Amino acid sequence: MHVVDPQRDPTPYDIGMATETSPRQTPFHSFHAEHGAKLVEYTGWEMPLHYGSIIDEHKQVRQSGGIFDVSHMGRLRFSGRDARRFLDHVCTRKINGMQPGQIRYSLICNERGGCKDDVLVYYVSESEYIMVCNAANREKLLDHFSAVKGDMAFKLKDETESTAMVAVQGPKVMRLIGQFSREIPELKRYCFTNKSILIAKFLVSRTGYTGEDGVEVILPNMVAKQMIKMLLGNVDADDTTVKPCGLGARDSLRLEAGMALYGHEITEDIDPLTACLDFAVKLDKGEGDEETGRFIGQGALQAIAAAGGPKQKLTGLILEGRRAARQGMAVMQDDVCVGTITSGCFSPTLEKSIAMAIVEVDASEPGTRLNVDLGRVKVAAETTSLPFYKA
Numbered sequence: 072m073h074v075v076d077p078q079r080d081p082t083p084y085d086i087g088m089a090t091e092t093s094p095r096q097t098p099f100h101s102f103h104a105e106h107g108a109k110l111v112e113y114t115g116w117e118m119p120l121h122y123g124s125i126i127d128e129h130k131q132v133r134q135s136g137g138i139f140d141v142s143h144m145g146r147l148r149f150s151g152r153d154a155r156r157f158l159d160h161v162c163t164r165k166i167n168g169m170q171p172g173q174i175r176y177s178l179i180c181n182e183r184g185g186c187k188d189d190v191l192v193y194y195v196s197e198s199e200y201i202m203v204c205n206a207a208n209r210e211k212l213l214d215h216f217s218a219v220k221g222d223m224a225f226k227l228k229d230e231t232e233s234t235a236m237v238a239v240q241g242p243k244v245m246r247l248i249g250q251f252s253r254e255i256p257e258l259k260r261y262c263f264t265n266k267s268i269l270i271a272k273f274l275v276s277r278t279g280y281t282g283e284d285g286v287e288v289i290l291p292n293m294v295a296k297q298m299i300k301m302l303l304g305n306v307d308a309d310d311t312t313v314k315p316c317g318l319g320a321r322d323s324l325r326l327e328a329g330m331a332l333y334g335h336e337i338t339e340d341i342d343p344l345t346a347c348l349d350f351a352v353k354l355d356k357g358e359g360d361e362e363t364g365r366f367i368g369q370g371a372l373q374a375i376a377a378a379g380g381p382k383q384k385l386t387g388l389i390l391e392g393r394r395a396a397r398q399g400m401a402v403m404q405d406d407v408c409v410g411t412i413t414s415g416c417f418s419p420t421l422e423k424s425i426a427m428a429i430v431e432v433d434a435s436e437p438g439t440r441l442n443v444d445l446g447r448v449k450v451a452a453e454t455t456s457l458p459f460y461k462a
Contacts, residue, residue, distance in 0.1 A: 094112045094115055094116050094117040095115055095116045095117070095143075095232070096116070096117050097116065097117075097118070097140055097142035097143060097235060098142060098235040098292045098295035098296070099140045099142065099235065099237075099295055099296070099299060100117065101296070102296065102299055102315075103119045103140065103315075106122055106315060107122055107123065108120070108121070108122050108315070108317060109121055109122075109317070111318070113143065113206070113318060114143060114205075114206040114207040115143075115206070116142075116143040116206060118140065118143060118317070118318055119140065119315070119317035119318065120317045120318050120319050121316075121317040121318075121319045121320065122314075122315055122316070122317060125317070125319035125320050125323065126419050128314070128315075128316040128317065128319070128320035129316075129319075129320040129323050129324060129419045129420070130419055130420075131241070131314050131316065131320075132240055132241045132281055132283060132316060132320060132324055133241070133242075133283065133324075133419075133420055134241070134242070135241050135242065135243045135312055135313070135314075136239060136240065136241030136242070136243050136244040136247065136285070136312050136313035136314070137239070137240055137241055137281075137313060137314055137315070137316035137320065138237055138238070138239045138240075138299065138302060138303065138313050138314070138315055138316065139237060139238045139239075139240070139315075139316050139317075139321055140235075140236075140237055140315075141236045141237060141238050141287070142231075142234075142235045142236045142237070142295075143206040143231075144203055144204065144205065144206050144231075144236060145202075145203065145204040145205065145206060145208070145209030145212070145229070145231050146201065146202075146203055146229075146230045146231050146234055146236065146289060147201070147202045147203075147204065147209075147212075147213075147227060147228070147229055147230070147231075148199070148200070148201050148202075148227070148228045148230055149199070149200045149201075149202065149225055149226070149227055150198060150199045150200075150225060150226050150228070151198060151224055151225035151226050152198065152224045152225065153223035153224045153225045154198055154199060154200055154225040154226075155167060155197060155198070155200065156223060156362075156364065157216075157220065157223045157225055158192060158200055158202075159356070159357075159363050159364050159366065160219065160223075160364055160365075160366060160367065161179050161215075161216065161219065161366060161367055162175075162177040162178070162179065162190070162192060162366060163177050163178040163179075163180060163343060163351055163352040163353065163356075163366055163368070163369075163372075164176065164177035164178075164192070164351050164352070164353060165353050165356055165363060166192060166194075166200070166363075167360075167362055167363040169192075169194040170194060171194055171195070171196060172194065172262050172263055172264060173193075173194045173261065173262060174191050174192065174193050174194070174261045174262060174263055174276055174278060175191070175192050175194075175261070176189065176190075176191055176261070176278075176351050177189070177190055177191075177192055177351055178190070178337070178343045178348060178351055178352065179204075179212060179215070179367075180342070180343070180366065180367055180368030180369075180371075180372070181339055181367070181368055182367060182368055182371065183339075183342075183368065183371050184342040184343075184344075184368045184371030184372045184375065185338065185339040185340050185341060185342055185368070186333070186337040186338060186339065186341060186342065186343060186346070187208065187211065187212065187215060187339060188204050188205050188208040188211070188212055188333060189205070189331065189333060189337060189348075189351075190202050190203060190204045190205075190212075191203045191276075191278060193263055193274075193276070201274075201289075203236075205333045207333065207334065208333060209229070209231060213227075213229065219367065233291075233292060234289055234290065234291060234292060235289070235290055235291070235292055235295040235298075236287065236288065236289050236290075237287070237288050237290075237298070237299065237302075238279070238280065238281075238285065238286075238287045239285050239286050239287075239288070239302060239313060240279055240280075240281040240283045240284070240285035240324075241281075241283050241284075241285060241312075241313065242283060242284065242462065243312050243313075244283075244284060244285040244286065244312075244313065245284055245285070245286075247302070247312050247313060248286060251301075252266065254266075255275050255277075255286060258275070258276075258277045258286075259277070260277055260278070261276075261277070261278055262276070262277060263275060263276035263277070268294075271290060271291050271293070271294040272290075272291070273288055273289070273290045273298075274288070274289040274290075275287070275288050276288075276289075280321070280324075280325050280328070280330055281321065281324035281325060281328060282324060282325075282327060282328030282329075282330075282458060282460050282461060282462055283324075283462050284462065303315065322416070323416050323418070323419065326414050326415075326416055326418075326425065326427065326459075327418050327420055327421070327425065327458065327459050327460040328458045328459075328460060328461075329387060329427070329457030329458030329459060329460075330458075331346055331348065331385075332414060335398055335413045335414045335427075336385055336413045336414065336427060336429075341429065342368075342371070342372060342375060342381065343372070344372060344375055344376065344380065344381045344384075345381040345383055345384055345385065345429060346384075346385050346429075347384055347385045347457070352372060354369070354372060354373055354376055356369060357369075380432070381432070382431065382432060383410065383429050383430060383431055383432060383435075384429065384430070384432055384435050385413070385427060385428070385429050385435075385457070386427070386428060386429075386430055386434075386435040386437075386454045386455075386456075386457070387425065387426075387427055387454065387455040387456060387457045387458075387459055388402070388412075388415075388425065388426040388427070388428055388441070388443065388452045388453070388454055388455065389423055389424070389425055389452060389453050389455055389459075390415075390423075390424035390425070390426060390443055390450050390451070390452045391424075391450055391451045391452065392424060392450055393417055393424055394417075394424060394445055394450060395415050395416050395417050395424055395426075396412045396415030396424065396426040396428075396443050396445065396450075396452075397412060397415055397445075398412055398413055398414060398415070399411060399412065400412040400415075400443055400444055400445060400446075401443070401444040402428045402430050402434075402441055402442070402443055402444075402452070403441060403442040403443070403444055403449065404434050404439075404440075404441050404442070409430050409431045409433075409434040409441070410428050410429050410430025410431060410434065411428060411429055411430075412426050412427070412428045412443065413426075413427045413428055413429055414426060414427045415427070418459065418460070420460055421459060421460065424450075425459050426443070426452070427457070428443075430454075434454070435454060436454065437454050437455050437456045438453060438454065438455075439453065439454040440452075440453055441453070441454065
């Protein structure tokens with residue numbers, strides 16, 4: 072996804088992948104249209120970029136709450152005797168030993184250790200798991216899983232188009248949720264629960280991608296419209312706790328929170344150690360534990376670690392002035408290129424130009440003075456630890 076500059080309204084907005092057919096519509100499409108969303112094609116889906124102002128939506132989430140349609144994200148259900156064993160084979164994180172209701176963030180790697188995607192794995196039972204993946208990578212992962220399945224016995228069901236998904240984020244969200252459920256506000260981070268309202272079953276999790284507290288809800292298509300109306304109430308009221316937000320605010324929020332985005336901080340050519348995602352990689356996975364087994368790409372990542380670690384790593388940058396850095400721009404030290412910008416924007420919360428970049432390890436220490444080549448001018452920048460913002 073291209074990084075959105077919240078200081079301007081990018082029209083036309085070149086986003087996602089070109090498709091020969093009409094983009095898919097989520098179950099909330101009519102809601103977006105009715106409330107004036109600027110709709111754009113993103114990874115084959117027609118999605119809201121904003122409902123009027125990216126900056127206003129960004130601040131709404133930081134100050135109160137926002138709801139995001141994330142139905143385009145992949146939702147895959149694994150079930151059967153070898154479901155857990157297969158997930159341990161493709162995930163960098165240990166799946167064996169997870170408990171019911173637990174969620175783990177993990178990477179799916181290629182043999183070289185590069186990232187095919189970052190995913191969330193939900194433990195339903197010892198023989199059933201749900202995986203949430205990025206919209207752009209869903210079909211790639213399905214092909215990958217088919218290619219590496221071998222003789223393992225499990226079923227894989229793609230539930231993306233039969234369900235809907237929303238993320239509700241912000242400091243006042245859990246208080247609002249508490250009006251409908253006592254149990255959900257007590258959920259621990261990276262856990263989920265199942266709830267039923269009338270005949271519909273909901274899966275409610277507590278992970279987040281904005282740096283704020285909140286929940287994600289996976290629900291049947293048939294009740295999507297009722298659910299969003301229940302959460303939003305009178306969406307046009309000035310004092311609404313939660314308001315609809317689009318992809319633009321979601322991107323600037325996740326950047327302030329220092330969270331990786333596929334295609335930017337992680338790619339098939341960027342490994343998770345370089346992207347500072349070491350916490351999601353168990354390098355000794357399967358050693359002395361045949362029940363767990365090794366994961367695809369483990370040898371390559373072990374070799375990087377054995378050689379003293381990656382030669383480059385992800386860092387935060389704060390730029391002088393208000394101009395935003397863009398993906399691919401060079402990061403300089405004494406007129407020598409030492410890295411590349413992966414994401415950047417002008418932060419509405421910090422009122423500073425911020426960016427993430429992959430730079431040489433020696434240039435990544437917080438407080439290092441660098442320059443970013445913006446094209447016509449080089450702008451001074453200083454490295455800083457991530458995240459830029461923490462609630």
